[in-house]
Amino acid sequence: MNNHQSWFVFLIFFCFLFTSCIKDTDFDQTENIVAMPVFEVNLIHFDLDANRFYDPTTSNQILTVRDTTIIDFFDDGGVQDNLERAEFYFKFTNTIPRNFQVDFQFLSELNDTTYTTQTAVLQGAPSNAKITEFIENVEGEDILNLTLANKVVVSVTIPDSNENLQGNLNLKSKTTYYFKVVQ
Secondary structure, eight states: OHHHHHHHHHHHHHHHHHTSSOTTOOGGGGGGOEEOOEEEEEEEEEEEEGGGGEETTTTEEOOEEEEEEEOGGGGSHHHHHHEEEEEEEEEEEEOSSSOEEEEEEEEOTTOOEEEEEEEEEOOOBTTBOEEEEEEEEEETHHHHHHHTOSEEEEEEEOSOOOTTOOOEEEEEEEEEEEEOEEO
16 A cells, blocks of 8 residues: 555656746746856965075075966966956965065966066064955956966065074965856
8 A cells, every 4th residue: 555655646746847837938048147156266375484584504685585386277268268357365474573575476388477466564573473464356457467377476575684583474375266157
């Protein structure tokens, strides 16, 4: 008896499945679909010790430290065609008793500059970390220039240094990409 009831329930469910609400569906509306996906990606991170800004062998200051990061995210033509906006978020934690100038230079494969931005990082202390946050929004014509980049060079510049300098400069960053895909 239980077997007959389950067949009956299955038969009713099967009938409802084929009589669902597809009668009034207008498939021409699919031309008006706009998808707006958002992606967050970690971009750059580093932790620079104060001793990176001084060479004890030559007793010379090293006023600028550079690092290059490959960003192959923009290689896809779909990314270049559909990217509406990019938002860069940089968080610096500074325990070095110096201010810093930080430059971000986006470069193409031929090392041509496609986009630049910069920020100042506030002075901290070994016992008192100073947090500096920086947000850069890229849109409009600048977004096309940004998508031509395949690497970013970060240059951290300190005004002066010595062998007794202590602390760290830490950077964590992410990029949020906003797309608009029309189908």
